Amino acid sequence: MRLDELQAIVEDHGIIFLAYGSSLTQDIIASIASGLEKNQEFSELGLGFSSDIFTVFVEVAQNMMFYGRRHPELQSGEGIIVIGRDAEGNYYVHSRNTITADDKTLIGDKLNTIQSMNRDEIRQMYRQLRKNGAHAHDAGAGIGFYEIARRCDRIEHAFSAAENGLFHYVFKSWLYARGGKS
Amino acid sequence: MNQSPVLENLHIAASDYTPEIRFDVDGTFSICGKSYPENTFEFYAPVLSWLETWFTLPKQPPIVLDFELIYFNSSSSKLLYDLLDILDAHREQQDIRVNWHYHPENESAREAGEDFAEDFEYLNIHLQALA
Secondary structure, X not given: OOHHHHXXXXXXXXXXXXXXXXXXXXXXXXXXXXXXXXXXXXXXXXXXXXHHHHHHHHHHHXXXXXXXXXXXXXXXXXXXXXXXXXXXXXXXXXXXXXXXXXXXHHHHHHHHHHHOOOHHHHHXXXXXXXXXXXXXXXXXXXXXXHHHHHXXXXXXXXXXXXXXXXXXXXXXEEEOOOOOOO | OOOXXXXXXXXXXXXXXXXXXEEOOOOEEEEEEEEOOOOHHHHHHHHHHHHHHHOOOOOOOOEEEEEEEEEEOHHHHHHHHHHHHHHHHOOXXXXXXXXXXXXXXXXXXXXXXXXXXXXXOOOOEEEEEOO
């Protein structure tokens, strides 16, 4: 393993934090979150922006953690989550994990719906789902994706076939630079 | 003869991912810090149950509930909704004031407070920017 290659990737993509492996735990999530808070660059973003990045990261990471627990058979060690920043100061949370074909449909439908909605529609749907008691961490069924969509500027997702009828699910949330402290 | 329930103040210290919770029998309640517990329902269940018990006390002073949350995940948001729902159910018999404190730079926190104020339009929810 050439660590300098990994180092080059990290630098090219402005990666600030990276977690790899199937077993994301609450403690790992909390320690990345706490590292993020102590990161000087991050702390200079202004509380509004940094809180949105933080929340999106936690939401995505906890989704992955709960998904992995519900599907121990999928613990293939391929889960990965990255927080990074491009040259223009836009932040992203990028993740990849393995999911079942059923969840591919569920998550894909949910994300397509969200991507067709404007900001106000997303906000109203979030409130509606919260009122109706949807569980936040049920795959594709709860308000977690709406929480993410409210706080970021763009979401992208893609699926590709994996072994045994499973799918790789890639999700990327972009939070655009807000011109200094917002 | 019915016996009144005995209720102690409820204090839960903050952790890296759970807020400090102080619910005093005298009606002074607060939830401050970050909230993204591993199991949100389990974390908030004792708080909701304490509150339900509090409302069975024979004499209840006015409630002031202060929120000062920096971050919270979507499942916490659901549980905070449930907590406000309990207060809302008692608003006609009880003097209740909810203060939603947010940092002026934190637009999402303000928006979250506005959502709760709209969801519970008859509950006395005040948005207050921190100085």
